[in-house]
Amino acid sequence: MTPSVLVERVNHHFGAGESRNQVLFDNSFEVAPGEFVVMTGPSGSGKTTLLSLIGALRSVQDGLVEVLGRSLAGLPAAELVAMRRNIGFIFQMHNLFDALTAYENVKMAMQLGGCPRSEMAERGHRMLERVGLGERADYRPRALSGGQRQRVAVARALVNRPRLVLADEPTAALDKESSGIVVGLLKDLAVEDRCTIMMVTHDSRIVRIADRIITLVDGVVTSNVALREALVICEFLKSIELFHGLSAVEITHLAERMTKRRYAKGEVVVRQGDPGDEFFLVGAGRAAAYVAHPGEAESQAALFSSGDFFGEVALMGGGVRNATVRALENLETYVLGRGDFRAALDLNAAFNDQIIRAYFQRH
């Protein structure tokens, strides 16, 4: 599946000559369609620069930035402008024209999006209704509250049904209720239209609903965590007796070290007699362990499903695999290497919140 956003080995500088200053260092990550990504990090860490590169607002200097399947590197200014029409932008300030009504502000976006004129009114008003401003379509921004104005800006960004929305602190100036509406709307859009949302924010409330958190520190992506996935892994790890002694922070570190690995139905995950150097946690699908005794037919010894694990015996004992594990259907596993597994064992806590906080406060 083509990622919505692909960033590979991206560097970026500001200035020239002696005042040339590098702000992004060799960053790589990708974002899948429909993901709700939160970018966070301290001020000056480069997250807005990265967002502006993805939004085709700056030219890519070094590395690859691919947005919606199209590389932005080397694109002339006119094509960057055209590319931006596929992206919805939401800024910290609503930047609405005070001289226009809420509907007209939204219509300004529709005039770009190739929406037939006959459909503009219907689509524009439906979008305003969707953000809760259907009755205020004819209001000027000055007559709206801060939250309502930002919702108009959201409607303007979303009315052309973009496949990617870039938002920079969209809730920074909003109260809790307005913030909830704006974020909820964005989340709905991500789910229903498989629209990718990338949002720079310091609002910990938003982090709860993110699918992925990308953290930048000093121009470097220091953490790129698929949050939902990580939460699932953490839940699984927490339930494993081996790791009962670990704190939430340690569990998150451990989960972060696990890599996802998929197996097709019938594929061998581990083979009896092979060296045991990895620990497996089943995320989704089913697998079975088969033991073969000399001169006898292979027999099923165990069945694994979501949340089950295997491979720990060989790791703990330092021996070889005592069974062969095969995928009974498409299997998704999280794999931990020997070193990390041993470290976790050597280390010998309302769980979700601690983990979320741990991820969010990592920088």
Add this chain to the structure above:
Amino acid sequence: MAKVLPRSLPVPARLSSRRTDRAERPVPLARRLLLAHPGRLARSISGIAFAILLMMVELGFRDGFIDSMLLPIRALDADVVLLSDGKYQFDRPAPLSRRFLYEAEAVSGVASVRPLYAARTGALWKNPQDRRRFIVQVFAFDPDAPVFALPAVTANLAALRLPDTVLVDRRARDFLGTAENGTRTELAGRRVRVASTFSLGPDFFTDGTVLMGDRTFLTFFAATAAGEAAPPGPVAPVPGLADVEAGIVKAAPGRSPEALRRALRAALPKGVDVLTKPQLLAREAAFHASVSPVGPVFGAGTLVGFVVGMLIAYQTLFSDVSDQLPQYATMKAMGYASPRLAAVVLRQAALYAAVAYGPAWILCALLFRLVSDVALMPVQMSLSLTLITAALTLAMCLAAALVALRRLFSADPAELFR
């Protein structure tokens, strides 16, 4: 978290139809931005209208000046005019030998060639009421060969055959006094009787015009022209008028003035300028518009108005763009190309021009009416003046917008991510 409203809500029929109507047209952003701040709009419009008024007044006065200088020429009953080639301006004396008129008469297609005499030096007119003296412009001709197509003149040709009898311009400036049939006063130190009046009007150099027969003219001015005092006493014979100011040529029926001009040009020596009446009018207008100091002075005034208006319009548009800079940057981020946004600013400039032009036009028309009544200047809001000033106003505002666009182009959408 607050609940997000449902995706689709029914649209009331009344609202729906209204929406459809409104959606037919693009958002009139330029007009809305213009009307967003009525107070500021009023101030901007006042400033721009003042500059437009300045341009209108300058150009109107220039046109009025030129028009007034053309009044005597317009009044001539001529198809072609013969002048000395040293006569660079119609009201400047440059005598032409009468013999050229005789030569012209021999050219095929000429119906008549009539002499026109003129005098300004020594033409002191005594106000019949307060006895003060002022210089006037005097034209003279043979009453049997009239040269002016003025009905009041044609009706009083017989009176001009009488000695010391004149016709007086009733549109002359007030300080020349009131003259009517039978009024007696003095011209060039001699007693004259006013037989009647006609309507012509003063110009920038002349406060009034007096017409007389050639015999009277000879008596009054022939010697003066030779640098001597005009001899008092009986009228001298007309043949003494060896020089004329202009030869007024009428074409024979069916002969075009231009063809006649070419024929006369070919027949007459270099020292004679041969012009059709429209050519003379054009040459005279061009002289005053560009050669005489008066035209350039008004041109400079117009330029000042243009520059002042441009500065005001620039200041206004610069402020407008600056106020909306984050919005314009957002539009750029959304995918609006700079030329499309520039078109908004240019449209705004054109609207400023259109809105300011109306009040300026009305004010100027009122001012011209006042000036025309008080100063007897032929100034008016003519169609050409309207079109020229409208074009200048548009150019002024668009030029200001082009400069103000630098501000728009400086809007960087990347700066919106902070």
